[in-house]
Amino acid sequence: MTAQQSFTVSGPVRLWEDGFARNPHGYYAALRAQGPVGWAELAPGTPAYVVTERRAALDVLRDVETFSHDPRGWEATVPEDSPLLGMMRWRPNALFSDADAHLRYRTTLIDVFDLIEPHDLRQLVHRAVRLLVDRFGPKGEADLVTDFTRPLMALVFNNLFGLPDSQGDRLNEGLLKMMEGGAQAAAGEADFVEYVLRLIAAKVEERGEDLPSMLLDHPAQLTPEEVTWQVFLTLGAGYEPTTNLVSNALSRILGNPLYYSTLTSGARPVMDAVIEVLHHETPLANYGIYYARRPVSFHGAWIRPAIPVVVSFGAVGLFAEREDTGGRRAADASHLSWGAGPHACPVRHHALLIATEAIEQLTLWLPDLDPVLPRERLSWRPGPFHRSLTSLPVRFSPRSPDQPGETS
Template sequence: MDTDGLARLFGPEVANDAPGFFERLRAEHGPVAPVLVDGDLPAWLVLGYRENLEVLRTPSRFSHDSRIWHCFKENRVAADSPIMPALAWQPICIFMDGEEHERLRVAITESMARFDRRGIRRCVTRAAHQLIDEFAGDGQSDLVSQFAEQLPLRVMTQLLGMDEESGPGLVEATRDLLKGTETAFQSNEYLVESLRRLVAHKQASPGPDFTSWLMTHSAKLTDEEVVQHLRLVVIAANENTTNLTANTLRMMLTDPRFRASLTGGSMTLPDALEQMLWDEPPTAVAPARWATGDTELAGQSIKEGDMLLLGLAPGNADPVIRPDLSVPMHGNRSHLAFTGGPHECPGQDIGRAIVDTGIDILLTRLPDIELAVPESDLKWVSHWIARHLTALPVKFTARSPECGTASASSPGSVVPRQNALQEATTIGTDLEGETSAPASSVDAPRSRSSWWARLEKWLRGK
């Protein structure tokens, strides 16, 4: 690949206007564009919706094994490069294909399937109340730093069997390593060491948690495989769920289409989540796939060992499938936000439960919440993987903390399944995590949540 004049994914244009950057590349190169990553290393950025699916669904042509990347083979990637934590091969399922991928994937999905979905919601409810209690009396808050960035790992530390005090440090480390900063390597080391201590603790004292279930699964994962898969879960849960929470709250506070739909009763919170997953997927660019041989994609000549980055955000905005981006996508889950194919995100339903329940609790507690600054003052920071809202200042009527409303549940309330078939019927999911219970189920999508009527009444009075 001729690298002269290629756009840089680590450049200022991405940081200042990632959507515009993607569209410029699409106009210049079509559905697949040549780009440079850190160190001026060449890669292909897949911009088209169909082309992304083609890469995702054909691991025989586009492997997950980063060791075949010619830049690794040629020793062109610095050991402390900020892209190393995301691209360096590790003994985890996202870097594997075939039988070994299936062994590890089954261990993850079956361990996740042991959670009682209502137990997860109880964890989210408890964590959300704790966070809201910290700022409810102030009459103002930054919903990014005080809510969206804190909630996912408050929940995940419980699900993994960690103490709650571990959350803040893990939040900082995971966000730093994904930003590709100069300290990304050290942040990754901090995260891995924390998880190694957790595995050692669970060997001596197992419990009803994801870590213990993964360690004792019949797939017989090694300790290092367990640690690396816990790292994967923590990063994915924090990054994706934080962004989805912040983006959905921002849309609810600023988007006229949302308010018009809300007052008309045509949009529910699950609708809002799916709209955000189309318009602003929490991960804009997903690393990565590597060509197993010389091939062609959208007219581009891909060589063996070339790296392809999955443009989930530009893929969702592909004019071939969405000629009018203003048309609502309610109820349509065919977006690329959780990728697709054999490596589709196994924890997406847990992520949805965290966002859905967390926002429901927030708006029930603070129904008159509104943006405290002009929308034009909101700012984002972008890097090659994602675009983050830096702050979401809001104001509301100050209220006393409601400690008594917080669930008294502990991590033990997230109970393992004793009879998978029976519990699948009870909690509203089958073994693959798809909704299967009738509309009266506790976990069935709610056409009207408790805060909805309050918020609609408030909006109509504006």
């Protein structure tokens, strides 16, 4: 079955099975055949409504009177060992709150991220790229997922959150397990929670020039517990999706030699590849999760409370109509990967800066990257929430650490 084939199913479309990772477009087509709102399972026996049409998605994202982000009604209906709880369990943070609580948490996040100067963030990415290229450059080969994108984000986000470079592996492993929503999800959640708890305990004792310290000192006076869950949200939501955004974009770039040549020559901006990924392989494919406050008829479906309503950014981007005269701005807006309404991503510009700078710097240092496998043979991690490569092997001309660079 190719990545573009569709198929028919009886019963809910099972987003938890391995076939979804291999052929998401086919699964989205099966959902779309049911109408704007399809019927799916996020895990065995755990149903969800999945919104695949842009107008219906916007209605969910913007209608705070009908839909809530609070999952506690649903949470009471699933077993405590559900593999979904790591990603969907209620916590006192901006993602799982509504109204005044949401505004309070969201405002603190916007305020502290606004203190990060773009120049400083750009230099942080440049340092991380240089460090990693120095590690694998002499070999003339690398896996751009395990050797580059994942350790790159660990270096960048540990720096932003006040942790040493050496802590990257622990961050990486916990998030990997939790995001996949499989048998190891609970262990991954526990590891990541412990990681964040230790971080906040350290910052309570001694502040630094980092995001957790800024949150602790914010005029909103968040408690250490509230800061813990804001960091749990922002560290996870920053690290994992941005990792996948970079690796997905690199795979599309390297899989098309003509495309790659226009990027490395400067004739085409890296942002074009990033926007293409947000349409066709968005990193958080199915994580716009809401709950109806009461039974409601919605775009041809009868929505019951305590069953997740999932805005499928993956399906919406795939099926979104392109405006003939809108250019890049219209294309960028139509995928909805950043959300919309009160819960739209508040730090999208930071994520875009990290992603584009990482790709630009890598291709400057290593301009002759050559994929080992054709794109159709790359493998993808399982799980209902994300679109994430397991590996991206490449070859290139070896580069010694002391070799003069094309960038600074």
